Amino acid sequence: MTGSGLSNQVGASVAALAFPQLGPAGVVAVRQWVAAVVLLATARPRLRGFTAAQWRLVLALALVFGTMNLSLYSAVDRVGLGLAVTLEFLGPLAVALAGSRRRGDLLCALVAAAAVVVLVRPRPSTDYLGIGLALLAAGCWAAYILLNRAVGARIPGIAGSAAAAGASGLAYVPVGVWAMIAHRPEPGAVLAAVTAGVLSSAVPMLADLLTLRRVPASVFGTVMSVNPVLAALVGWVVLGQRLDVLSWVAIGVIVAVNVAAVTGPNG
Template identity: 65%
Template sequence: MHCAQQFRGVRLVAMTTVHTPTPTAPSRGAGVALMSGSALSNQSGAAIGSLAFDIITPAGVVAVRQWLAAVLLLALTRPRLRELTRAQWRLVIALAAVFAVINLALYSAIDHIGLGLAVTLEFLGPLAVALAGSRRRTDLGCALLAATGVAVLMRPQPTTDYLGMGLALLAAVCWACYILLNRALGRSLPGAQGTATACGLSGLVFVPIGIAVLVTHPPTAPALACAITAGVLSSAVPFLCDALALRHVPAPLFAIFMSLNPVLAATTGMLILDQHLDAAQWASIAAIVTANATTILTRR
């Protein structure tokens, strides 16, 4: 999938710093179209990237994606590395570690349990951050609804892949850590400099990993094309579409739309990868998406 967290960081900065006037109907329609294009591109990129797993493994695909994302973000933001303080570097290094783990965990989870379920479980991360410490009855209900969905997804069955689900939950933990670290960085660094620097460090971490994988698993031209396509569709295209969409729609609507990604991921997995889910799994995805969207709506 999913899901390059570094570009979510740029979107988060935009959502909290850019003032968007009350959109007109045509303007909002353009924003919805852009958000739809972003989400479909993101999930399609993840699906296409997974086609290369058998040749260069999930680690190889993640390495290529990280390199592309690092080059793009560093070129766009041009962070001033010499001006970073020791405290800022600690946050940047921690965020770089989160980037490295979350993408590898998510892509490995996709290899085990499929795109839809992996993205759905990953979305528990931001939901947990939103619900943490809340005493509202609505939030308690959302937590119970999401927990019910997770329990159904992870119920013991002959085909249950606990390793894949564990990797997806690890990605969820990393996404929660990403949100908290990004908040801390946003208080001390302007724009997306911290996110871009962390992305660059993460790309460096994957240099020896990527080389080792590509040497032991010689890539074919189609596999490399899939990995590169994943980097473009899941990084560059969503970044551009989201930046433009935020000029047409308010930030709350943007956040609500992002919560629909698990449904889009499951649909994309079915259409591109022939990954079909049963009724209980679809109901679980709907429960987690509803919990996430309800939390955002009621907080606004």
């Protein structure tokens, strides 16, 4: 589980190295293609057997999947890996809190909101667009969780998720082609984008499938809650993006709230 999270964040940092030549959209296109190849090869869904209702869910999931990654990588490009991933984590946190009936979770939500204010600390130099993109990624992640549940309930196995990844990868073909023509990236940048796709899509997807067969969902959610910390550490080591003490405290509070949410009776 820790390896999955670390792989995801290292992949995002490698993706950031390719931004100057490919741009976030070009890197996301390559990532979507890698995810499509891995999931389609693993699941081998029978696409002709899908009903119209199933296809509507699959296409909605594909749209959310593609938007989530594009908004996250655009946010990473503007505000850094640690802040972007921490704000994105508000998505699954909101889903966990919304599904809870514990009174204490209202306090958790308020504490998380206060931590976000401390983390963002609005001031004249604040990149509000970058923060907005990270929050858009959070909303997409919340929608992704809910749609994945709906797809999983109506389509056996991971066939629905694989079909969604394939549709998203197909939609990004024009974006990727445009990025290659417009930016004319060096082979190293393309290799970095492919590596990011493998580390952030292929490795976590397969690792999570194996992990969820062996550990309870609450334990999985608890360990995955440390992703913002991993993102901040990787951003510091790989990209040189340093955070101050208050930012580290705010990230720690958000992680603690998320752990409390996923380990509760309704988590």
